[in-house]
Amino acid sequence: MTNETETTRRAALVTGSSRGIGRAVAQELARAGYDVCVNCSSEQGLPAARELADALAADCGVRTLAVAANVADAQEAAALVDAACQEFGRVDVLVNNAGITRDGLIARMKEEDFDAVVGVNLKGTFNCCKAVAQRMMKQRFGRIVNMSSVVGVAGNAGQANYAASKAGVIGLTKSLARELASRNVTANAVAPGFITTDMTAALSDKQREAMTERIAARRLGAPEDVAALVRFLASDEAGYITGQVICVDGGMSL
Numbered sequence: 001m002t003n004e005t006e007t008t009r010r011a012a013l014v015t016g017s018s019r020g021i022g023r024a025v026a027q028e029l030a031r032a033g034y035d036v037c038v039n040c041s042s043e044q045g046l047p048a049a050r051e052l053a054d055a056l057a058a059d060c061g062v063r064t065l066a067v068a069a070n071v072a073d074a075q076e077a078a079a080l081v082d083a084a085c086q087e088f089g090r091v092d093v094l095v096n097n098a099g100i101t102r103d104g105l106i107a108r109m110k111e112e113d114f115d116a117v118v119g120v121n122l123k124g125t126f127n128c129c130k131a132v133a134q135r136m137m138k139q140r141f142g143r144i145v146n147m148s149s150v151v152g153v154a155g156n157a158g159q160a161n162y163a164a165s166k167a168g169v170i171g172l173t174k175s176l177a178r179e180l181a182s183r184n185v186t187a188n189a190v191a192p193g194f195i196t197t198d199m200t201a202a203l204s205d206k207q208r209e210a211m212t213e214r215i216a217a218r219r220l221g222a223p224e225d226v227a228a229l230v231r232f233l234a235s236d237e238a239g240y241i242t243g244q245v246i247c248v249d250g251g252m253s254l
Contacts, residue, residue, distance in 0.1 A: 009062065011035040011088035012234065013081065015071050015128060016098030018049040020197040021147070024223030025095050028231045030056040034093065035063040037084040041098065041120075043068050063088060071098050071124030072116075081131035093143045093234040094132045096125040096169075106160045114161040121165035122172070129176060133185075142185035143234045146173045150193045150249050166191075170245050177243030186242035188233050193249025195221045216251025 011034060017026040018040040030036045036056055040049040046068045053064035065087045069080035084091050099121045102113035125146050136142025151159055152166025169189060176187035194200060194211045200220060203211070212218055226248050232238055233246075247253050 009033060009035055010092040011037070011063075011084065011090055012093035012095065013037040013039065013084045013091050013128075013132075014095040014097055015039045015080075015124070016041070017095075018045050018052060021192065021195060021223045021226050022095070022097035023052060024227040025097060025230045026052065026056065028224070028227035029093065029095075029234065030060040030062050030064070032231055032235075033060070033062065034234070035088045037065045037067060037080075037087070037091075039071075039080060039098065040066070040068050041070050070120075071096075071128055072119040074127045074130075077124065077127035078131045081128065081135075085135065090139060091132050091135060092139075092141060094128060094136075094145070095230055095234075096128050096144070096146045098124055099147060099165075101159070101162050103158050103162065105158055109161060114164075117161040118165045118168070121162070122168040125169050126172060129172070129187075133176075133180065136185045137180065137183040140184050142180070142183075143238070144173075144176060144180075144185065144187040145230050145233050146187065146189045148173070148189040148191040148245060150191050150247055150253050153191055153245065153247065153253060173245070174243045181242050184239070186233070186239065188238075188242060189245045190226060190229055190233070191245055191247045191249070191253075192226050193221060193247065193252040195223060195226060195248075197223060214252050215249070216254055219250065221248060221250055 012029045016022040038049045038053045049066040053066040057064045069076040071077045148169045149166040173189040
């Protein structure tokens with residue numbers, strides 16, 4: 001029998017959540033009492049996603065689900081949302097975190113590298129937002145948090161594809177906010193700066209030092225710094241905040 005706590009608990013779907021920032025977001029939301037759907041892009045990542053989902057269920061007492069889906073594919077994104085709704089009864093919070101990079105100077109950038117990054121980072125965000133929008137409007141509650149980047153705000157040499165995709169996420173988020181606000185559905189973008197993840201771990205000490213010099217706080221951020229903001233934007237307390245782009249960058253963009 002399903003008890004009252006299970007039926008009234010809110011549910012969150014976090015794309016690209018088997019590692020990095022997405023993992024920290026899934027953990028933060030589970031600790032806050034949300035049921036959580038953990039997502040990875042392919043069957044190859046499913047063991048790690050299931051391991052995280054099982055750990056969150058055991059540690060936080062929430063319901064969890066692990067689903068492999070490539071959000072760049074509209075059908076897979078829709079199936080992902082369907083799976084979460086079937087498991088939890090609803091999706092109250094969507095965090096579009098899935099993202100990839102294929103860096104290179106634009107003069108040498110391959111067309112397929114541009115298309116792949118825009119496909120996951122921007123179209124994947126669109127696909128998932130489209131899949132939840134009608135559901136959230138019908139239930140008259142929803143929180144959409146889209147992961148952008150300070151690179152989407154300021155640009156960065158060697159990342160034309162990534163910057164374009166993340167700038168597009170900002171425009172998409174603002175448009176969503178205007179469309180959905182009257183139904184008590186908010187849409188905001190979070191723009192992380194340099195965060196310690198698998199991507200930054202591959203950098204040399206010299207590269208990390210150069211990055212740190214650009215940051216007012218003189219340190220790289222942690223995934224938990226981003227996750228804390230996402231948790232707030234998902235809450236009732238953030239109900240009057242929509243269409244915003246909030247940088248989590250230690251003052252790098254000042």
